[in-house]
Structure formats: structure tokens, C-alpha cells
Amino acid sequence: MSINKNVNRLIPSARRRRVIILALAATWIVTWSLSSWAGSDDAIPYPSGYRQWAHVKSALIGPQSPFFESFGGIHHIYANEKAMQGYRSGRFPDGSVIVFDLLEARESAGVTTEGPRLRIGLMVKSSKRYTETGGWGYEGFRGDSQTDRSLTMEGRKGCYNCHAQRKDNDFVFSAFRK
């Protein structure tokens, strides 16, 4: 009887174990899928070291601008070496990376200085990978985070749709200020 009881206890326990194993497997599959997505060729990596790349140009977008809601603040554009070739030639080679660095603008006693980083946006040239968006992939990272991505698929399309008006300039708005 006591053996039977033990057997009876074992049955639901074996079921539970199966459920736990299945749950763990499912969790592992989800985690693996997400991490492999994040590490896949589709995910644009954070542009480490961009703060020491060449500084292309800057501007300040104030509250009176229609662009304030989306891009208000002080922004700087930085370019890696390949993108610098593009600024010189007008054609950006694969591997070009351009960063839009957006900071809060703080005004005091007539002097406007750079506040905390709001986000960075970047465009990466890969003519084979981004065939549907002019050869450029778009990404964004919130604040100082190197992992908190700010762009949805819809947002990326929005970047492309706006940059498309600069098709004749290889989809790049900025020019290197001498």
C-alpha cells in the first residue's frame, strides 16, 4: 500500500517533470531565438568608439522648429573612415557608418550647452543587405544605452522614406563642413 502510494506520487511527479522540462525547453528556445536575432546579421551593432570618429557637422533644433518633437536638441554627425570617403566622393562604400548624436540643449545666460544624450541614430551602408532601403540600414539607441534599441520596423521605414528625398546624394542629408 505504501509502495502503491509512492508509485501514485511518482506518476504526477513524472508528469510535472515533463512539464518543467518542456517549459525550460520552451524558455531556452525563446531566449536562443531572441539572442540569435540580436546577434544576427540583421541587427546593426552599436557603433563603439564613434565619439572619436570625424565630426561632420552640428546644428541646434529649437522649439520653434517643426522638427523639434522628433529631433529637438543639439545634434552632431560623426562618420567612420569609410563614410568619410563617401563625403569626399559622393558615393558611400559598404561599411560606411554615419551617427546622428542627439543631446539635450540647455540654455543659461545666453550660452547653450550640451545636456544628457537623448539618443543616437545611425545608418550603415551594405548594398547587398539593405536592398529595399537604398543600401542603408537604420538603427537607434536610447540615451547612453548600447542595447536599448529605439527603432521599430515601422520606424526604420520612416527613416528610409525621409532619406529617399536625398537619393541623388546616396541618401545622406549632411555634407562635411570644412
Next chain:
Amino acid sequence: MSINKNVNRLIPSARRRRVIILALAATWIVTWSLSSWAGSDDAIPYPSGYRQWAHVKSALIGPQSPFFESFGGIHHIYANEKAMQGYRSGRFPDGSVIVFDLLEARESAGVTTEGPRLRIGLMVKSSKRYTETGGWGYEGFRGDSQTDRSLTMEGRKGCYNCHAQRKDNDFVFSAFRK
């Protein structure tokens, strides 16, 4: 009689020639002195290529600032590799060069953009050469010129006198914005 006349004419001509030679010699000496001064170790060279150095930080000085008359506009600070070591460690090694790049600020529809260059200022570290000004030499170039120097000896002393308040920071005002 005609021979005498010719001889008489020759005498003042020889004197004139001597005067011309002396005048040319004097001009040459002055020119040589100026050019050798400009090319001497005392003259700080134009910081060629600084636009592709690391971008330290930026600010906009508007008309309401007491600094507007001297520094009004958008300015960017650039640092060469040695100066970047200084920003990291707090002590700037000899050979450090920091450029203050001052551009006209142009506002339109709420967006402030960079206009023409007003001037650049620079400070160059050489602890043995600039013993009387904290180890830093100061220079300026007007607009986009690489030869039109904007600082008098008095002006250089003015730079030092102001930077002296930052002695504990090796006479540097700016900090590298992350």
C-alpha cells in the same frame, strides 16, 4: 666736353646704384627676418587636419552672453591624440594641441546652423618652450586662413591670464563629453 658730361652723369648714377643696392639689401633683411620669425620655433604652426581630430565638445554663445563679443557663435573643441591622453589623465603631454573652432551661428525657423568660420584659436603644450604661460603656447588664425594670425603678444598673455584660473586642470577649460 661731352665725355666730361657723361662722366658727371655716371657719378650720381653710381651713388644712386649704391642707394638702390642698400635699399634692396635692407628690404631683403627685413623680409628674411620676418619670414624666419614666422617659420621659427616660436611661431605655432596651423593645426592642419584638425577637423578630423576627436571632437571634445561644443556650445553656442548668444548675444545675451557677456562672452558674445569675444566668442559669440557656435564653437567646437577638437583635440589631437596627445591632447586626448590629457583629457583622459588630467595631465596633457608635450605635443598636445587643442583647437577652438568658432563659426558664425545662423538661425532660421527655429534651427541654428553653422555659418562661415570666424577664427580658430589653439593652445599647444610644450613645457620647456612656454615656461612663462603654464607650458602652453597660444595662437589664432582668422577665418579660414592658415597664415593670417590673429593674436598679438598682448592677446596671447590675455589667453594665459584667463586659462590660469584652470591651473588645477592643466590650464584647460573643456572636458571630453562622453
